[in-house]
Amino acid sequence: MDNLITHFNQYLPLNELEVEALGIRVIEKTIKRRQFILNKGDTCRHYSFVSSGLLRKYAIDKNGCEFNIQFATENQWIQDLGSFNNNTPSQFYIEAIEPSILFQLDKNSLLYLLQNFPKFDRNFRVIMENKFINLENRIFQNISLSAEEGYKKFLNEYPELYNRLPNTQIASYLGITPEFLSKVRRNISLKD
Amino acid sequence: MDNLITHFNQYLPLNELEVEALGIRVIEKTIKRRQFILNKGDTCRHYSFVSSGLLRKYAIDKNGCEFNIQFATENQWIQDLGSFNNNTPSQFYIEAIEPSILFQLDKNSLLYLLQNFPKFDRNFRVIMENKFINLENRIFQNISLSAEEGYKKFLNEYPELYNRLPNTQIASYLGITPEFLSKVRRNISLKD
DNA sequence: AATTTATCTTAACTTAGTTTAAGAAAATTT
DNA sequence: AAATTTTCTTAAACTAAGTTAAGATAAATT
Numbered sequence: 416m417d418n419l420i421t422h423f424n425q426y427l428p429l430n431e432l433e434v435e436a437l438g439i440r441v442i443e444k445t446i447k448r449r450q451f452i453l454n455k456g457d458t459c460r461h462y463s464f465v466s467s468g469l470l471r472k473y474a475i476d477k478n479g480c481e482f483n484i485q486f487a488t489e490n491q492w493i494q495d496l497g498s499f500n501n502n503t504p505s506q507f508y509i510e511a512i513e514p515s516i517l518f519q520l521d522k523n524s525l526l527y528l529l530q531n532f533p534k535f536d537r538n539f540r541v542i543m544e545n546k547f548i549n550l551e552n553r554i555f556q557n558i559s560l561s562a563e564e565g566y567k568k569f570l571n572e573y574p575e576l577y578n579r580l581p582n583t584q585i586a587s588y589l590g591i592t593p594e595f596l597s598k599v600r601r602n603i604s605l606k607d
Numbered sequence: 608m609d610n611l612i613t614h615f616n617q618y619l620p621l622n623e624l625e626v627e628a629l630g631i632r633v634i635e636k637t638i639k640r641r642q643f644i645l646n647k648g649d650t651c652r653h654y655s656f657v658s659s660g661l662l663r664k665y666a667i668d669k670n671g672c673e674f675n676i677q678f679a680t681e682n683q684w685i686q687d688l689g690s691f692n693n694n695t696p697s698q699f700y701i702e703a704i705e706p707s708i709l710f711q712l713d714k715n716s717l718l719y720l721l722q723n724f725p726k727f728d729r730n731f732r733v734i735m736e737n738k739f740i741n742l743e744n745r746i747f748q749n750i751s752l753s754a755e756e757g758y759k760k761f762l763n764e765y766p767e768l769y770n771r772l773p774n775t776q777i778a779s780y781l782g783i784t785p786e787f788l789s790k791v792r793r794n795i796s797l798k799d
Numbered sequence: 800a801a802t803t804t805a806t807c808t809t810a811a812c813t814t815a816g817t818t819t820a821a822g823a824a825a826a827t828t829t
Numbered sequence: 830a831a832a833t834t835t836t837c838t839t840a841a842a843c844t845a846a847g848t849t850a851a852g853a854t855a856a857a858t859t
Contacts, residue, residue: 448827476751484747497740506747533725540732543739548689550742555676557749558782559668562816581826581836590750595816597838640857754846773806773856787846789808806855814847825836 416441419464419518422490426538433532440524444517452517453509459498461519465491468515469579472507473587483588486512486576492542513579562591563599608633611656611710614682618730625724632716636709644709645701651690653711657683660707661771664699665779675780678704678768684734705771754783755791 416438423429429437446452446468453459455475463470465487472485472493484507487493498505499522520528528535556565569585570577576585586596608630615621621629638644638660645651647667655662657679664677664685676699679685690697691714712720720727748760761777762769768777778788 474747474751480751482747482751484743496736497743500736500740529729533728536725536728536732537721540728540735543732543735544688544692547735547739547742548692550739550746551676551689554742554746554749555666555674557746558780559666559672559674583836588750592817593837594818601838775806784847785807786848793808803858805857808853812848817844823838827834829832
């Protein structure tokens with residue numbers, strides 16, 4: 416559970432009491448490649464912190480095409496917050512791309528921590544703010560950049576993901592077809 | 608300041624102490640149409656709560672095109688969170704589309720409230736979460752929907768904005784040109 | 800009320816991205 | 830190691846969206 420503690424310590428560091436309260440509530444979960452921790456239609460019951468591995472959250476549009484909303488690697492949180500908060504059926508799937516180890520908090524545990532230790536409110540607020548800032552940048556990039564520019568930016572921003580993801584997953588994150596990404600990549604390589 | 612109080616009361620209601628602490632720190636600001644409360648390159652110094660009116664946050668890409676990142680109407684917050692939190696130059700502009708009345712909190716005031724009343728951590732956490740959920744949906748729509756579908760969805764989700772915004776602002780939010788939006792609108796009206 | 804400025808539409812043309820299909824290369828599973 | 834499945838590439842035909850330019854409408858300012 417070390418990297419979860421370290422993660423929180425980046426913000427307002429936890430004291431012993433808080434570490435203990437967290438430790439007895441967190442559940443470690445090992446999942447295999449291709450395993451789903453959330454299916455469309457189900458209610459999201461856990462916050463999941465990725466200790467190791469790689470997952471993706473995606474949705475399927477009315478034509479059956481998948482679109483990646485988020486990748487989560489080491490030390491990142493992944494969940495469907497809307498579904499979790501409102502107990503509503505999720506529109507998303509969350510699937511492991513690599514075998515992964517998660518630390519999960521269910522709703523009761525999270526509420527307990529939030530209600531008894533204000534520091535968790537603080538820390539999750541700041542964590543959320545950072546995720547929000549990233550998403551706003553992504554929106555801007557998405558509406559303003561061409562496919563080629565967006566792909567280059569992705570490689571620049573997430574170089575470690577390039578080796579871990581098939582291009583088809585990157586295409587789905589950018590909102591373009593794999594065939595067109597192939598064309599884009601060919602174009603880029605011709606330029607050099 | 609009533610609607611700011613009401614806004615917070617939707618989450619964890621404020622007690623008298625908290626209302627007072629908030630009240631003496633909030634600054635009311637009246638701004639005219641076309642007035643900017645944030646310019647690119649400046650550091651964002653305030654959280655702004657829209658009491659009345661309408662503002663937009665936008666960025667300009669390398670070709671000089673504007674892209675709307677957010678509209679904020681009555682009872683919504685608007686700021687550049689990245690710039691505010693990290694004291695870094697903003698990449699965004701925030702401009703009033705209608706004459707507006709804002710309630711602003713500067714950094715010291717906000718920090719005071721957060722440090723002395725944990726409820727503000729809680730409330731801003733939940734406010735942030737809701738904004739995050741909306742943004743994730745917007746990302747999904749943006750990468751999965753055609754311009755026509757996106758425009759219809761926008762009208763459905765924000766019917767009150769339709770009468771208050773020129774189409775060119777909606778186009779900029781959707782990430783399409785005003786000319787193409789015109790074409791889309793004509794297409795829609797021909798179908799009925 | 801008159802003037803200026805911003806917005807909306809149309810059309811012809813160009814470009815970016817999609818679709819379909821098929822084969823090659825790589826990675827996973829057996 | 831062989832078989833299967835997934836991923837990647839290419840190409841031709843197509844469609845969605847952008848560009849440029851110009852005139853029409855509407856809204857804001859003086």
